[in-house]
């Protein structure tokens with residue numbers, strides 16, 4: 001498909017926007033009027049800049065408050081249109097977006113709207129330009145695509161067609177299935193936007209909270225499916241008004257934008273293929289990447305360290321019941337193990353890990369994800385515009401394919417066929433260097449929580465969906481004593497891989513302060529599962545692990561909220577264990593104190609089918625950490 005994006009969707013000057021859009025591989029743009037009005041150059045100069053970058057100017061937008069006006073305003077608007085047509089001719093833009101009238105002067109008269117749009121189309125036709133009519137969700141008399149289509153049909157002019165925007169349809173919970181019955185050639189342009197479900201004024205929602213397809217809650221795939229069923233073959237474009245995108249570095253936004261279109265195309269292609277409605281012969285090619293990888297949990301977590309912090313981190317892991325079980329064949333890298341958990345501490349000078357250490361301090365620099373077909377997983381990732389990463393491989397070492405996650409950490413795809421320890425048997429000289437504290441009964445990695453900068457959350461949601469095939473859960477807001485934290489879990493279907501994405505909406509929370517140290521995108525804590533949390537916590541305390549203390553008031557309150565056996569409540573109170581219950585099961589958990597003021601661990605026990613992360617208890621932890 002011809003892929004486009006509205007210039008309003010990115011930060012920067014117009015020239016910077018075009019450069020970022022071109023670099024991300026787009027074919028064209030929607031030129032947002034304000035970007036041109038404030039551009040220090042002529043329409044002809046803009047045409048040349050776009051041409052040199054290989055971008056077409058597909059659409060000029062918006063032309064406002066035109067249709068269904070009293071006669072004097074109508075005549076003035078025709079004059080206004082002629083001036084815009086002059087510009088469009090000079091810049092080579094073939095289509096103008098006319099959005100439905102919001103003026104109190106407009107009249108509720110579709111026949112008048114049609115007649116006036118007919119006249120506009122006639123003026124456009126004289127210059128071989130076209131007009132597309134779009135229903136704004138807050139339009140005064142026209143707010144739905146079916147109304148706009150009725151007016152376009154009445155106007156009956158070859159230079160007038162319909163513009164569809166998924167935001168306006170899906171925000172009003174309007175049914176997109178009628179789109180399939182519209183002749184594809186009468187749909188002149190399609191704008192796609194997703195958004196989180198919010199209950200607020202629709203104009204504010206549209207102007208501040210749109211996001212790229214795959215980042216929000218709308219069924220954008222279902223919408224686009226109807227567009228394709230209509231036989232549409234024109235541009236597929238993104239029009240995203242978003243406060244955070246206005247300040248996000250535009251190169252990243254442009255890559256996210258492209259990834260979102262590739263994801264939308266491929267998801268819709270699958271949906272069409274799976275649909276029981278006999279599909280029309282396909283008229284336009286849709287992106288067809290390798291399938292999303294089948295992932296099965298985390299094989300390892302790798303920490304970046306230097307010589308000194310490798311020792312202190314090793315001591316901490318010892319307290320947590322890990323044993324040092326291997327030395328890397330050729331690098332200053334140590335392997336720790338407990339149950340099915342592998343931690344790698346990488347202190348190799350002049351390595352990727354050391355560069356991460358120098359930039360971010362002792363921190364997680366890579367995740368190893370088990371996967372049936374690592375090469376296909378990397379193929380999927382690069383198709384979805386992630387970068388592959390090749391690290392130097394020594395003799396007798398395995399090459400584990402890797403990609404770069406947003407923010408710069410690595411994700412390695414570890415072949416499942418290697419079994420639980422095959423990778424380590426090849427790359428490490430195994431030795432049992434214990435005892436450094438006794439096994440505490442930790443069995444597997446439950447989840448990894450990331451602390452992200454505000455502008456990284458949408459990037460991560462899309463990355464984990466499109467590249468890793470994970471699905472997001474609900475978005476929660478949690479109170480830290482110094483501001484709000486927004487938290488969203490993402491997981492694969494069998495829940496063997498779970499990540500939690502946390503952003504701080506305030507500059508003053510603990511999460512925000514760690515972010516400013518680590519640069520954002522860092523692992524904030526690691527949750528480890530056990531089968532008997534009381535036994536595990538007792539052993540960890542005996543090893544010297546310190547936990548974040550929990551207020552007695554928490555347990556008094558818990559007893560009023562949840563019907564718990566008094567003995568269980570007493571055990572939790574004594575151990576400092578937190579509790580959450582869902583209809584499917586329970587979650588018992590506890591947090592360790594932080595390492596070097598940053599990273600910490602969570603010990604968790606899932607009971608039954610509990611499928612969340614105890615987020616409602618995070619305020620208890622954050623308040624306690626603040627009181628230290």
Ligand SMILES: O=C(O)c1ccc(O)c(O)c1
Pocket residue numbers: 061062097099134136165191206207239
């Ligand atoms: O918010 C607006 O005014 C506006 C303008 C043009 C569009 O295509 C749109 O969807 C919204």
Ligand SMILES: [Mg+2]
Pocket residue numbers: 134165191239
């Ligand atoms: Mg629009």
